[in-house]
Structures are given as C-alpha cells and as structure tokens.
Amino acid sequence: MNTKYSDLIDQTYYFPQEEFTLDGTQLKFHDIDLMELVKKYGAPLKFTYLPKISHNINRAKGWFKTAIEKHDYKASYNYCYCTKSSHFKHVLDEALKNDIHIETSSAFDINIVESLKKSGKITDDTWVLCNGFKRDQYIENISRLINDGHRNCVPIIDNYEEIDLLSENINGKYQVGIRIASEEEPKFEFYTSRLGIGYKNIVPFYNKQIKDNEQVDLRMLHFFINTGIRDTAYYWNELNKCLKVYISLKKVCPSLDSLNIGGGFPIKNSLAFDYDYQYMVEEIISQIKLTCEEAEVDVPHIFTEFGSFTVGESGGAIYEVLYQKQQNDREKWNMINSSFITTLPDTWAISKKFVMLAVNRWNDEYERVLLGGLTCDSDDYYNSEQHTNAIYLPKFRKEKPLYIGFFNTGAYQDTIGGFGGLQHCLIPQPKHILIDRNAEGEITTQLFSEQQDQKDMLNILGYDQSN
Structure with missing residues (x-):
C-alpha cells in the first residue's frame, strides 16, 4: 500500500x-x-x-521583452516594485540590483527613497510613482523629493484636491499621473474602487485642472484592479475600458505617453499552480497595440507595479x-x-x-x-x-x-x-x-x-x- x-x-x-x-x-x-x-x-x-527576488524580476522583464519584440511594439517597458509588499532594506537592496523603479503608497516611503538615493541604490533617473491618498505629510515629502531634483517622481492623482496641494508646495513644473477608479468584480461588496477618479470624470478633470495649468504635465494613466491580471472576461473588459480612456485623453493631452497597468501577477500558492505568464503578457501588449492603432494614436510606454510577484x-x-x-x-x-x-x-x-x-x-x-x-x-x-x-x-x-x-x-x-x-x-x-x-x-x-x-x-x- x-x-x-x-x-x-x-x-x-x-x-x-x-x-x-x-x-x-x-x-x-x-x-x-x-x-x-x-x-x-x-x-x-x-x-x-x-535570489528569488532578482529571479522573478528578470522573468517578468523577459516576458515583456519577448512580447514587445513579437508585436513590434514601439515603446518601452518599465518594471516598478510596489514597496508596500515588503519595505525591508534587504528586499529593496536585492530588487534594485536589477535596474527597476519604485512605486510608493505613503509618506514614509519617500523617506526610504531618500535613504536609498543617499546610499547610491537609486538615482534621479529612477522613476518614483507615488500612489495612495495623499495626506499633508505625503504631499510635503513628495514635494521635497521633486524640489531636490528628482524630476522622475510622478504623483499619481487620487482625488480632485491633490493638484492644488502639490502645486502649492512644488517649485516649477512637475509631472503627474491619474489613477482610474476601476469598477470591481461583481462579487465585491461595492461597485467602484474608492481609489482614483471615475472613468467618465477623467477627461473633464484634465480639462478643468491640468490642461491650462502651465506648472503640470500629465504623463501617465494608471489602471489597477483588485483581482489582478487574470485571463477572465472581467479583466479584459476593464482593460478595454481603460484603453478607451487613454485614447480619449491622449487626443487632448499630447504630454500623455505612459500607461501603468498596475500589478497583480499571481504567485504560486499550491503545487498544482498553473498560470501562463507569457501568454498573458503577449495578449496585453497585443490588445494595447491594436486599440491604439485603430484610434491612430502612439502606443504608450508600459509600467507595471509588481509587489507580491516580486517578493x-x-x-x-x-x-x-x-x-x-x-x-x-x-x-x-x-x-x-x-x-x-x-x-x-x-x-x-x-x-x-x-x-x-x-x-x-x-x-x-x-x-x-x-x-x-x-x-x-x-x-x-x-x-x-x-x-x-x-x-x-x-x-x-x-x-x-x-x-x-x-x-x-x-x-x-x-x-x-x-x-x-x-x-x-x-x-x-x-x-x-x-x-x-x-x-x-x-x-x-x-x-x-x-x-x-x-x-x-x-x-x-x-x-x-x-x-
């Protein structure tokens, strides 16, 4: 037996x-x-x-490199680490060996970024994408980082007041992104994410607060859903809605050139785990390219924010x-x-x-x-x-x-x-x-x-x- x-x-x-x-x-x-x-x-x-941290970063980079070459995609890919998954120094030190960028979620994250800059782990060329609801200290820290010369710091706008708060504290021009308030999967207890700005309100928000503001350039549109990147009708439908917003925004905003598709690659939770990462990346790149070609707009640079997948x-x-x-x-x-x-x-x-x-x-x-x-x-x-x-x-x-x-x-x-x-x-x-x-x-x-x-x-x- x-x-x-x-x-x-x-x-x-x-x-x-x-x-x-x-x-x-x-x-x-x-x-x-x-x-x-x-x-x-x-x-x-x-x-x-x-070593597993570096291994997974380079796996993802390889999948996107293959997909970009296969589809002759005329823009770049940028891997960001979502620090809230694990803020520990040993994690950041290992991840930053691999030419990556940073996504933050709170005020103290910026202090970590400044410490990493002081130690030479990151430079002014490192993208620092600042997500999350921004209270006073977070606004102050982001502004200090930009004022100290880190122009690749991009606050991702989460609510209607943040542009004014940032402009009061930042000297000269700066770049921003806008987070889409995605619609959640039907099983959720609520319909729309509390984070970001609704699909229908993004272009009006740009026209009202950014278009004629000489201090601000809109650089990025940010898209993320709680269920992560999965081969489901729900995911592809939400990505398609995001691309429609990107195209509408791009036609009135020439400075917009980047799409952040967030995070959500799953990790192995069972010995029976099965997920075709390469297929998903190729489909995402293909969908973005086809949609942009049909609308006759340039394809965006792609950013991802992999946290759990990284660490x-x-x-x-x-x-x-x-x-x-x-x-x-x-x-x-x-x-x-x-x-x-x-x-x-x-x-x-x-x-x-x-x-x-x-x-x-x-x-x-x-x-x-x-x-x-x-x-x-x-x-x-x-x-x-x-x-x-x-x-x-x-x-x-x-x-x-x-x-x-x-x-x-x-x-x-x-x-x-x-x-x-x-x-x-x-x-x-x-x-x-x-x-x-x-x-x-x-x-x-x-x-x-x-x-x-x-x-x-x-x-x-x-x-x-x-x-």
Whole structure:
C-alpha cells in the first residue's frame, strides 16, 4: 500500500518541482537544507531567500521583452516594485540590483527613497510613482523629493484636491499621473474602487485642472484592479475600458505617453499552480497595440507595479508540531509552536492559502489533521490545502519531531502582522533569517532578527523593568 507521505505527494502533484526537491526523507527549497536551518536557528523560523527576488524580476522583464519584440511594439517597458509588499532594506537592496523603479503608497516611503538615493541604490533617473491618498505629510515629502531634483517622481492623482496641494508646495513644473477608479468584480461588496477618479470624470478633470495649468504635465494613466491580471472576461473588459480612456485623453493631452497597468501577477500558492505568464503578457501588449492603432494614436510606454510577484516567492516559515489533540472521533488538531494569526495573518484575514509541506519524515505514514496556533482565538487555525480540501501530514509521534513549512509567504505578512511589535496573546515574533548565495553560488545565511523576548514585549507595553 502507498501509505507514506512521499507517496501522497507523488500521487497528488507533479513532484519534484523547480524549487522543491527531496533529499532522502527531508524537503529542500531551492536546494536549501531546511532541516539544517532548523538545527542551526531553531523553530519557529521565518526566512527570506533573496535570489528569488532578482529571479522573478528578470522573468517578468523577459516576458515583456519577448512580447514587445513579437508585436513590434514601439515603446518601452518599465518594471516598478510596489514597496508596500515588503519595505525591508534587504528586499529593496536585492530588487534594485536589477535596474527597476519604485512605486510608493505613503509618506514614509519617500523617506526610504531618500535613504536609498543617499546610499547610491537609486538615482534621479529612477522613476518614483507615488500612489495612495495623499495626506499633508505625503504631499510635503513628495514635494521635497521633486524640489531636490528628482524630476522622475510622478504623483499619481487620487482625488480632485491633490493638484492644488502639490502645486502649492512644488517649485516649477512637475509631472503627474491619474489613477482610474476601476469598477470591481461583481462579487465585491461595492461597485467602484474608492481609489482614483471615475472613468467618465477623467477627461473633464484634465480639462478643468491640468490642461491650462502651465506648472503640470500629465504623463501617465494608471489602471489597477483588485483581482489582478487574470485571463477572465472581467479583466479584459476593464482593460478595454481603460484603453478607451487613454485614447480619449491622449487626443487632448499630447504630454500623455505612459500607461501603468498596475500589478497583480499571481504567485504560486499550491503545487498544482498553473498560470501562463507569457501568454498573458503577449495578449496585453497585443490588445494595447491594436486599440491604439485603430484610434491612430502612439502606443504608450508600459509600467507595471509588481509587489507580491516580486517578493512573495522568496519567503517561508517553518514551525514545529508541538502536540496533537484528538478532540472527537474525526478531528485531530496538530498544534504548532507559533500562531497563524500573528505570523501568517492572511491565512486568518482573507483565508489565503500558501504552499504547505512537511519538512521532514517523508517516508512515514500520513494522516489527516487540522493545524492550530497557540493563541486562545478560535480563528487561529489552518484547515485545508487547495486542490486536496484537507491537510495530510506524517503521523504525529511525540518521540519523532515533525516540522512543517509554509512557502511563498514573503509579501505583506510581516507588515500586516506588525513586525517587531505586539502580537495577539503576546505570541513572540519568530527569528528571521536572510538566505543568499555568494559569488561561488554557495548558500549563506544571516540572522536578521532574533525572536522577541519578554523585555521586548514589556517595553512596548510600558512596564518598568528597572528592577
């Protein structure tokens, strides 16, 4: 009988895969010995595999290069990293090795940009696209960046007041973009995005506030939808509406020459993941070119803002199964030595799934289980894997420690979870390890942050620890 955990994976998925291989009874991720990480640093443990960031950036650049050449597209492609996915210095340092640009969403992002400029990571030639609702500090910081000579900073207008606010603070001419308030997929609770300006209002807005304003040049139209870039009737319909607005705007605004199609490339969330990136890029480029040719306007330069796609597949988390609770005749709860709510908050907040695999004991028999976190919250659990509708892991044995890994967790989880701050039920933040390769291709590891201890928690809470 095929009762081993390795048999289950072989029967369910194509395995091994590019990033996942098996060494005896233990899992490797990009040839990283995960059990060696556990032996060296312990668990729970979070890690970031930095080379994957550069790898994904260059994959996307390659897809767009191929599509532009195939369709003889007469404009450029510009890859922007959406910093809100992960603001950490090690992430930005790795991403910026690859001749990319930056998209920001809040005031402190500009302080990060200024720090990166000071260290030589970016220059005045780097595009800085400033999205988001702009409060006073964000306006002030954007204006300072432009006034200090960064003319490739483009505020993306989100509401009708921002032009006046920016013009009061910026010396001389500056460029802007306009964000389209896209119509959401029917399953959403609301019809139109709260971000940006409605389709029908964009040309009137340009005519009223920008056309005769000698200080402002409209450079870019920005388009983004929450569901991301998917081969659905909804996506193609929204892209088509966006292109109609671009053409209408281009005919009255000669300075408009760029289209930002936002982000939304999906990342691998299952071993059964299947997405034809090259096909989607070629279709997008083809649709833009055909629509512009029919309207007899020049094709725009293309900008994208990939956040999760840039950094998501670089991250992972490893937990130890501490204990098994048999709560009834059907449900076995494997309790991990951390919390899903605090370390992988998207599993709790939006029921997001990540690639989940046992790290060791692949030759042991498997069983069906539920996974529970340490907090006293009934929602602190992870109960199913996509495409299998259940979690199967090697059988729990107290004398044989079991470690499990969650992979492709590198986007949003640390910032949403409040990295370095208070955690629900005061569950400590795990250790975080940076993994890289040296010039010889050998794997190197570095401790980025220690697991929180009681002093960290009590300091945040304001308790006197002088005694």
